[in-house]
Amino acid sequence: MKTTFSALFLAAGIIAIPGPSGAASLMDWGRHVAKAGNGKPGGTACMECHRLDGGGMPSIGAPRISGQPRQYIAREIREVKEGKRYGPVMAGVVQNLSPRDIRAVALYYSRAKSPKLPDVGPSDPALVAEGKHIATRGFWKKNIPACVQCHGPNGYGVPPLFPYIAGQNRTYLLRQLMAYAFLKRQDDPEGLMRGIARRLTMAQRKAVAEYFSSLKPPVRDVP
Amino acid sequence: MVVRRFSRGVLLAVVAVLVLSPVGARGGPLEVMQGSEIFTPPSDSEIPKGPFGDLVRKGERIFTQTGRFARHYVGNDLTCESCHLDRGRKPYAAPLWGAYVLYPRFRSKNHMVNKLDERIQGCFRFSMNGTPPPVTSETMKALIAYSFWMSRGAPVGVKLKGQGMLSLPKPASSPSVLRGKKVYVARCALCHGMHGQGRTSHGGQVFPPVWGKRSYNKGAGLFKVSKLAGFVKMNMPLSKGDTLTDQESWDVAAYVDSQPRPAKPRKRSRS
Numbered sequence: 438m439k440t441t442f443s444a445l446f447l448a449a450g451i452i453a454i455p456g457p458s459g460a461a462s463l464m465d466w467g468r469h470v471a472k473a474g475n476g477k478p479g480g481t482a483c484m485e486c487h488r489l490d491g492g493g494m495p496s497i498g499a500p501r502i503s504g505q506p507r508q509y510i511a512r513e514i515r516e517v518k519e520g521k522r523y524g525p526v527m528a529g530v531v532q533n534l535s536p537r538d539i540r541a542v543a544l545y546y547s548r549a550k551s552p553k554l555p556d557v558g559p560s561d562p563a564l565v566a567e568g569k570h571i572a573t574r575g576f577w578k579k580n581i582p583a584c585v586q587c588h589g590p591n592g593y594g595v596p597p598l599f600p601y602i603a604g605q606n607r608t609y610l611l612r613q614l615m616a617y618a619f620l621k622r623q624d625d626p627e628g629l630m631r632g633i634a635r636r637l638t639m640a641q642r643k644a645v646a647e648y649f650s651s652l653k654p655p656v657r658d659v660p
Numbered sequence: 661m662v663v664r665r666f667s668r669g670v671l672l673a674v675v676a677v678l679v680l681s682p683v684g685a686r687g688g689p690l691e692v693m694q695g696s697e698i699f700t701p702p703s704d705s706e707i708p709k710g711p712f713g714d715l716v717r718k719g720e721r722i723f724t725q726t727g728r729f730a731r732h733y734v735g736n737d738l739t740c741e742s743c744h745l746d747r748g749r750k751p752y753a754a755p756l757w758g759a760y761v762l763y764p765r766f767r768s769k770n771h772m773v774n775k776l777d778e779r780i781q782g783c784f785r786f787s788m789n790g791t792p793p794p795v796t797s798e799t800m801k802a803l804i805a806y807s808f809w810m811s812r813g814a815p816v817g818v819k820l821k822g823q824g825m826l827s828l829p830k831p832a833s834s835p836s837v838l839r840g841k842k843v844y845v846a847r848c849a850l851c852h853g854m855h856g857q858g859r860t861s862h863g864g865q866v867f868p869p870v871w872g873k874r875s876y877n878k879g880a881g882l883f884k885v886s887k888l889a890g891f892v893k894m895n896m897p898l899s900k901g902d903t904l905t906d907q908e909s910w911d912v913a914a915y916v917d918s919q920p921r922p923a924k925p926r927k928r929s930r931s
């Protein structure tokens with residue numbers, strides 16, 4: 438009896454393990470959703486704002502997402518869906534994404550590659566310098582650690598849940614700091630970013646956004 | 661008579677310091693960070709040009725990237741800054757300005773009067789689980805210069821507010837590893853990992869391992885639950901110091917220090 442059961446479990450296990458074709462099809466489906474949506478009402482294609490290669494759209498502040506950890510991308514989509522992450526545009530788009538759709542696009546974009554797309558207008562060297570100071574040394578008088586202490590050296594991210602911010606567009610970065618400070622962006626673990634964004638001054642928020650947008654994004658090497 | 665009265669005054673002062681610090685006049689984290697009673701070390705822009713300034717900057721590099729700039733002496737994935745936050749400046753995270761002015765002093769850890777370089781050697785042996793840099797090494801010279809610079813203008817021989825770690829009052833119920841594990845999972849694992857391993861970015865350590873082979877050994881100061889509890893209370897999670905209760909701080913410290921880590925090195929190697 439026991440052996441029959443174990444045999445059954447073993448067989449079930451073998452069947453349940455997705456083969457390489459399973460992973461490939463998830464990737465294909467992710468690309469399809471990115472390119473054309475999932476076919477359901479409201480199912481906008483991701484590429485309309487994030488581009489097919491995930492470079493985003495600096496002019497409208499749509500973030501680059503290529504090479505972000507898949508766990509991070511999936512989490513952010515879920516948080517928007519649940520209303521914990523303020524995202525007036527995304528909120529309408531993600532409602533009809535199934536759990537599998539979310540896994541698929543997260544996988545697809547985590548492996549996508551895109552160069553840094555230029556921000557609109559030139560950057561301000563004085564702001565970049567001030568931003569660099571906060572980014573690398575923090576502003577401990579107000580209990581603000583250096584950004585790189587959690588987002589990694591150069592802002593390259595610490596997988597799986599701390600996204601890279603280097604090379605991200607400046608409009609998006611500033612908008613997120615504002616959303617953490619004043620709007621309903623509440624998906625940050627332990628409220629870490631909400632506290633930090635609130636304690637930064639407006640000029641400091643602009644400065645760190647300016648600094649990280651002036652950097653090159655990481656070349657993807659995260660699993 | 662004059663002498664006697666004087667010494668009584670000193671005694672009273674010492675008692676006052678012991679009684680008042682560091683728990684006595686403590687407010688919330690921001691008050692602590694900004695309070696006018698907290699010593700402010702000189703700013704980076706004041707580091708002078710020339711050989712002294714160069715040595716100070718070198719010290720800071722070693723301090724923040726210890727594994728890179730003092731490789732031979734480091735046996736784990738920690739840096740000096742892993743515990744001495746804000747480049748050795750943060751109150752209640754054993755700031756250098758608080759330590760520098762207290763040496764030489766007698767330490768019950770080894771029953772002798774230690775100089776600062778001997779104290780720093782202890783950091784490398786225990787907290788860094790490595791080899792002590794010789795007193796004459798460039799590493800030691802740079803770290804001493806960095807500490808000296810940071811304490812510029814601080815009164816000598818005085819326990820300054822924010823010095824060392826906060827000594828937390830004993831908890832209501834004795835520290836529990838089981839409760840501590842729950843606190844760890846909820847508040848610490850995000851950065852330090854479920855197995856205490858810390859986290860890396862592009863191959864480099866970012867969040868320090870808090871136990872295991874690549875963390876501090878059993879001779880380190882933080883292997884004392886009371887000390888770790890005080891550190892956690894005031895500093896963790898980073899940017900959210902003073903949000904865990906005293907009890908949670910004790911419990912999570914007990915949990916972290918109950919986990920496996922390298923043994924205490926046996927013999928003191930003189931150098």
